[in-house]
Amino acid sequence: MALTRLDARARTRAELAGTLAGKQVPEEVAGRVLDRLEELGLVDDTDFAERWTTRRHESKGLSRRALAEELRRKGVDQQIVADAVAAVSDDDEVSAATRLAVARLRAGEGVEEQRLTRRVLGALARKGYGSEVAWTALRRAREVLGEEAEGPWS
Incomplete structure (x- = not known):
């Protein structure tokens, strides 16, 4: 189920955790699955934030403030958000x-x-x-x- 979600587009750890919780996957099992996906490089919030910021700024013309808000809503850690949006001068x-x-x-x-x-x-x-x-x-x-x-x- 997590891999199916990743098939469509990259997701944050928090997005996948929400999907798993919605399917009543036990929290302990979900944590292990997400940890393994991170080990394999399939889930990387830092990479996600950098790519999201670049793509949304170029395609939609969003400001740093709007980009940061979108990333926060996706459950990305505040420090990762700050680093990603700092790339927009x-x-x-x-x-x-x-x-x-x-x-x-x-x-x-x-x-x-x-x-x-x-x-x-x-x-x-x-x-x-x-x-x-x-x-x-x-x-x-x-x-x-x-x-x-x-x-x-x-």
Whole structure:
């Protein structure tokens, strides 16, 4: 049952423990199974956290704060979470937030500027970005779009 869960995607020790508990596997047996899976390298919370952080930051544009919350919900130890999200630099966060802001600004073309600003900042907040990063990203996105609008033919 634990191997079946690992077949779909990597899981944390806590996720697998929850699965085993849900199937009424005795705690002692579940502990031995999970220990063996760790010995074999099939369960590794550190590796999971690093890969999860990289993948979710790149694909979803999530902030360090949002990534840390997801990992905590998956039962990853706080120190492992801190180490994993530390790999995302301030520049990485601003770049990801800027890409999101550019996409939102493009999608909101024709919307009144104040309303569009609120929408973009709200979208960035939902991704876990603080106000400083969000405003920086919004300014950079407007610069990027301003440069695109001018283009070489202007």
